[in-house]
Amino acid sequence: MTEKKFLIFTGLIIGIISVALTVYGNPANMGFCIACFIRDTAGALKLHTAPVVQYMRPEIVGLVLGAALSALIRREFSPKGGSSPFIRFIIGFFVMTGALVFLGCPFRMILRLAGGDLNALIALIGFIAGIGAGVFFLKRGFSLNRAYPQSKIEGLLFSILQIVFLIVFAAVPTLLVFSTNGPGSMHAPFLLSLAAGLVVGFFAQKSRLCMAGGIRDLFLFKDITLLSGFVAIFVAALIANLTVDQFHLSFDAQPVAHTQHLWNFLGMSVVGFGSVLLGGCPLRQLILSGEGNTDSAMTILGFAAGAAFAHNFNLASSATGATTGGKVVVITALVSLTLIAFFATFKKKENK
Amino acid sequence: MIEINACGLSCPEPVVMLAKALKEKPTEVIIHVDAPAACENCTRFATNSGYTVEKSTQENKTVLICRKKH
Numbered sequence: 108m109t110e111k112k113f114l115i116f117t118g119l120i121i122g123i124i125s126v127a128l129t130v131y132g133n134p135a136n137m138g139f140c141i142a143c144f145i146r147d148t149a150g151a152l153k154l155h156t157a158p159v160v161q162y163m164r165p166e167i168v169g170l171v172l173g174a175a176l177s178a179l180i181r182r183e184f185s186p187k188g189g190s191s192p193f194i195r196f197i198i199g200f201f202v203m204t205g206a207l208v209f210l211g212c213p214f215r216m217i218l219r220l221a222g223g224d225l226n227a228l229i230a231l232i233g234f235i236a237g238i239g240a241g242v243f244f245l246k247r248g249f250s251l252n253r254a255y256p257q258s259k260i261e262g263l264l265f266s267i268l269q270i271v272f273l274i275v276f277a278a279v280p281t282l283l284v285f286s287t288n289g290p291g292s293m294h295a296p297f298l299l300s301l302a303a304g305l306v307v308g309f310f311a312q313k314s315r316l317c318m319a320g321g322i323r324d325l326f327l328f329k330d331i332t333l334l335s336g337f338v339a340i341f342v343a344a345l346i347a348n349l350t351v352d353q354f355h356l357s358f359d360a361q362p363v364a365h366t367q368h369l370w371n372f373l374g375m376s377v378v379g380f381g382s383v384l385l386g387g388c389p390l391r392q393l394i395l396s397g398e399g400n401t402d403s404a405m406t407i408l409g410f411a412a413g414a415a416f417a418h419n420f421n422l423a424s425s426a427t428g429a430t431t432g433g434k435v436v437v438i439t440a441l442v443s444l445t446l447i448a449f450f451a452t453f454k455k456k457e458n459k
Numbered sequence: 460m461i462e463i464n465a466c467g468l469s470c471p472e473p474v475v476m477l478a479k480a481l482k483e484k485p486t487e488v489i490i491h492v493d494a495p496a497a498c499e500n501c502t503r504f505a506t507n508s509g510y511t512v513e514k515s516t517q518e519n520k521t522v523l524i525c526r527k528k529h
Contacts, residue, residue: 110499183495185519190469245475253467256519315496320470327471328478328504386469402469 118339126347131295135362136222140215141389142206146414155418159289169304174397177312186262188401190254199409201440205377207423213318221344223356233372241383262399319382370429
């Protein structure tokens with residue numbers, strides 16, 4: 108199967124699995140949301156205590172382990188790191204806060220679109236604008252410098268951590284906090300969520316699926332290979348939503364969403380910009396962490412820290428819209444990402 | 460002949476470097492990559508730009524030799 112055909116196949120499978128997860132209990136238009144799920148897991152670990160968004164999402168565990176399994180089978184497991192890990196942590200922090208102002212990562216943005224949520228269309232335009240900003244710097248030589256080979260245990264540790272999470276979830280769930288109402292209380296059965304994560308992680312590793320990469324490559328090289336996976340998820344999820352009567356076309360009254368266009372646009376601009384600087388969207392960071400990339404593991408820690416701050420300091424939006432803190436952090440993020448990109452493009456000293 | 464070391468660089472930097480090198484239409488470009496995604500992306504870009512690609516992989520490192528088609 109050619110790369111593009113496999114990407115389309117992967118996208119179709121992912122679109123269907125995503126809608127199936129909502130049928131079996133996940134919040135509406137949230138079969139997958141890397142930002143929301145890392146936020147929920149951060150809540151389950153008491154990194155924040157927002158009572159409605161605390162649950163250790165087995166999908167995240169599955170995504171990392173599915174990717175690790177695929178990488179090991181395909182002899183692509185390659186421990187590496189050291190490419191500006193702290194900058195990546197900070198970018199990860201901002202990407203998460205931007206996503207929580209919109210209320211979704213790029214993956215959920217597609218699923219929201221496929222559910223008829225027109226706010227996600229505004230967000231998509233913002234996402235494209237953010238990617239455009241990243242491409243501006245990439246074309247001029249942006250780089251976070253090289254990663255270097257690391258020890259096997261360094262590369263495996265993030266996957267091992269996921270196994271520890273699984274054991275804690277199964278053996279001593281009382282250590283964790285689970286929401287009793289709100290989105291955190293809505294979830295598909297444990298084994299189904301885990302299996303869905305494993306399958307998606309496995310296929311996403313092999314196909315190199317990336318929600319930001321498709322639009323980025325279109326800008327950079329007029330190449331639609333990666334974009335085909337993005338479009339396939341949308342088409343499959345749209346058809347699946349229409350089949351199970353979950354398609355509702357409107358701006359208003361969409362699940363876990365708000366209608367403030369400016370902040371949906373700017374929130375996802377941050378995510379698009381940050382994802383290009385990181386070399387991949389939040390889903391891709393999870394997949395890379397499974398492949399042994401510890402820079403991606405640092406980025407995911409940045410996501411978790413961003414999620415904890417977003418709820419501890421009231422930065423995350425709600426159905427009523429963006430908060431004052433959320434607006435401030437989005438502007439701060441855009442300025443900070445621009446400064447980081449500027450210094451990593453025009454003021455860098457390359458390590459050989 | 461141009462030689463590029465793109466090992467350890469994040470997506471899509473290896474392809475951006477290759478694209479810059481191919482702008483001059485050289486007869487041969489050698490690029491070193493160490494990520495499967497970079498290897499596939501560079502191969503696709505070079506092929507679409509009218510080059511044949513010869514690969515040799517040792518452990519996690521791949522050398523791509525891109526030669527201009529006549």
